[in-house]
Amino acid sequence: MISSSSSTLLPKTLLSLLKKPKTIPRILQIHAVSITSALFFDPSFAARLLFAVSELSPTSPAYAETVFSQIPRPDTFSYNTIIRIHAHCGNPLKAIHFFALMRKNGIFGDNYTYPFVLKACGSMLGCKVGVLIHGEVIKRGFDEDLFVRNGLISCYCKNGEYGLGRKLFDGFVARDLVSWNSMIAGYVDYGDMEEAQNLFDEMPERDPYSWTILIDGYGKKVGDVDRARKLFDKMPKRDLVCWNSMIDGYTSCGKMDQARELFESMPERNVISWSILIDGYAQHGNPKEALDLFQQMLHQGTKPDKVSAVGAITACTQMGALDQGRWLHFYLKKKKILFDVVVQTALIDMYMKCGSLDLASDVFDSMCERSVVTWNVMIVGLGSNGCGRLALEIFHKMERERAPMDDLTFLGVLTACTHTGLVSEGLEIFERMKSEFGIEPKVEHYGALVDLLGRTGRLREARNVIGKMPMKPTSALWGSLLAACRTHKCVELAELSVEQLAKLGADDSGVYVLLSNIYAGEGMWDDVWRIRKLMKTGGMRKEIGRSAVEVDGTVHEFIYGDSSHPFMQEIYAVLQDLSNSVVSTR
Template sequence: MATTSFSKLLSQNPFLSLLQNARTASQIFQIHAQLICRALMSDSFVASRLLFAACELSNPSSIHLTAAYAELIFSQVHHPNTFFWNTIIRFHSQTSNPLRALLFFSQMRKSGIFTDNYTYPFVLKACASMPGRREGVVVHGEVVKRGFDEDLFVRNGLISMYCRSGDVELGMMLFDGFRSRDLVSWNSMIAGYSMCGKMGEAQKLFDAMPERDAFSWAILIDGYGKKIGDVRRARELFDAMPDRDLVCWNSMIDGYSGLGMMGPARELFEAMPERNVISWSILIDGYIRHGDSKEALNIFQQMLRHGMKPDKISAVGVISACAQLGALDQGRWVHFYLKKNRILFDVVVQTALIDMYMKCGSLDLARRLFDNMRERSIVTWNVMIVGLGANGYEAEAVELFDQMEKEGTLMDDLTFLAVLTACTHAGLVAKGWEIFDRMRSDFGITPKAEHYGCIVDLLGRAGRLHEARNVIETMPMKPTLTLWGSLLAACRTHRCVDLAEVSVEQLKNLGADDSGVYVLLSNIYAEEGMWDDVWRIRKLMCARGMKKEVGRSVVEVNGRVHEFVNGDVSYLEIFSVLWSLSNNIALT
């Protein structure tokens, strides 16, 4: 009967049919304009379908605009019913700002509109997506008062909320106290135990399930592979699966990739009967995280040749690969490709591009992109400050920090680490001390060992070695290898043998008994003409079997990235190309 009535409404109002078939925001805007012109927005059913269509079209790249538009439609309805409230709450529960869902839920209750069994699962999902266990407990109390605690969908929402909030015991109490369980109930509990790393309990529930789907297997495979690193057990489950879907393949590959086992991950990837963009992204991300940026770049190019459209993870991954390799030409091509194909171009992707341009030394392109951004995150500002400092524009980095403060932009400990590093490279001792002192007093941010490291480096470069030593010995936390290493490097610059020996002794006590420390001390002795001590250090290194690490370099030639190591003669051809290019440039 309901289906017949809905079909009748569609036939009577052509705009409803258009809304049902709308695929782009532009189409919805046009329909909305027609509804306003024809005074149809007063029809609650028509308005509800418009809101539903707008929420369904939400795009991660413009989610803030979609949210504003959905709320605009909602505000134009004089007396929204339960369906309106549920639609807007459901929309916000799926975004990165689930607090909006709770705010609308609160407004709904104040408006006197009755909630139903569809309202609470959306609200509970919002609670689970944020540090909202307290809010979730309050909602649970209301669920009981309203008599919805026996509803299967609401009960599943409660189980999922408690499990995702880390309170898996309460989730299990709800699970045990409810006879009418479905597959979602079982999967929610297994997922809860897996997220906590309690794979024994998860396995027991899995074995006791009356029925399973591919998601049940994927949860367990993901838990073994990623949470506790037991890829052997994960592979046993994967091989035992009656029907493997794409999610399970991706989970298994992700398990290998997370542990740096890129060989088995690649073999499984090649054996996949089908792949989606997530499959490619997992592999690209794996190669990036485990130091093989060149192969990540090759995988991305293969992905494009297979006609696969990149997502945010693969886009950020390949941009990071270009940054690590210093492959500016390929980085610019990726930037052009993303813009041309209108692929997700949000603040995360743009920040990755800024980082890439900075690391490749292209400050103009980085600054232009930064200035044109509609919104910037803390990470965006931090990347700019770090990039300016690393490229020799320390004064501009400090100016950008001052601009952040003037605009009231939120700062974090990484912001201060970035600007202190810039002060260090510029030798701005007074400014560095001022910012360091204001961290706690004006911004309420407690300095970490890294911030003390910047101050030690700042003082060391300025030749104030004993002040630097005093900072290390009086800091509130245990000194790190980096701090003493920084002081040792400063000792070489300012030729302070006594303090260098103290630094080496401290580094030995902290376990940094490697070749780099002794090579540096040997060089300090050599510069002071203390040859007996030089030979003593070198004999000590030989006796302990220490070897200096082989140098590696990366170069981009004609759009291709080449890596070579010290002593490798296989790249003589590359050098001949570079030589001929330099000669041609000189001639022109």
């Protein structure tokens, strides 16, 4: 506990505490004592306190703003600190706002101010503000400062103006590694690997980051992972970032065996190494390996981060492993691992796809912050589970709260209406989409509308939608209409749909099986045999069926015709009993 009894020793005591390792509770205590003792109103001390808070960011940028707002006369140092906090925390607009406030209050920036502001400009789309800052930099004579010049190069390159960045780079003799790396990164972001390589070859010296930029460019940007590996093997000295970058390149290209081999040969690993591989397995259809690797990471004492947590949750989603997903949710809460909007949204998606609507709703209702993705996942999840009216309620709640919407929001709510047969509601939302919300319908939205009308038997209206839509119909639209024709026994439109699918080259075995079933349902056996003969001569084969189920936390996969499961005899015995029960009830 800090005491405010000794007014002589207090300033020195508090300043010495600010130099030690800091936590939010300790900073709050120092802040409170400084206010009660009036020490906080000394601009010098207030600036030191704000700087101490900045060292904890991005833990509490909002608290940093509170401290800043209480400073009676902020100086350049204080403004630089608050701008730097927001620039590094991914709040570029806030950083620009405080720079504008600084100028409005008649306080000029220095050679530390402009790099922070330019970093914020580099995070924004477009560089209009960056050009204005560049003009002020020249007027104030900071254009020859190395740090400011590097900030300008990086700002232009990150906004796609690599030509302007190169002009600054070429016109400046005193370059350092940051100058070279910023320019190379600019070319990599633009996809000009040839120019990036040329500049890399010209560098008088290189650090591991220089190599990593190029490795990342070849591996992730252009997908030339072999070229990236050659560079990696040539590196005179590799750090952990380089290893992770190379593994990330392999996972981005779906080469998981090579990624795993490199991972196993790493001299050391951090949570990023594990996360890249876990997420890679989840994204490339190997959820079991993703979960196994996640467990290995825990056993080796590495605390998960957001990426590895989302990767493991995604793996549970893909496998339908509800028990493992619930355990993971409990673990993340118990260990107080970063539980932000991304992780919570992934949990909602997992619960929805596993059919646990109550748990998904609990997570959704407990969230302090929701992104548009969160709302979309909730709407889609409710719709796919047959709760279309609840999905509509969430949509209308978005309206009331004026939450941002995108085209996926409307696709989700239209699909929800489709799954629940809410035709009039779906038609109304489709009409409002453009007229009220200003979102232009895409082919996917027309597809949802066709599906909505088709499932409820309004086939002619569905056909008219396809005919009047402003873009070329896709195979998905004709396939949706064909499926509706199967349900509502409409041979004429079914034949038209197959004809259009054939023109698009999408007439696979499933299409002809569906048409054959339609003919069979109408007793048109000559056409049934004709279709089967056509499939045989065309070498078409039905896809093998497969399914998976989780039992006591273990996922079992079944493939049609496979007899390798250890309990196959028992499974077939149960199937026989079920079949007998069905027959006896008829």
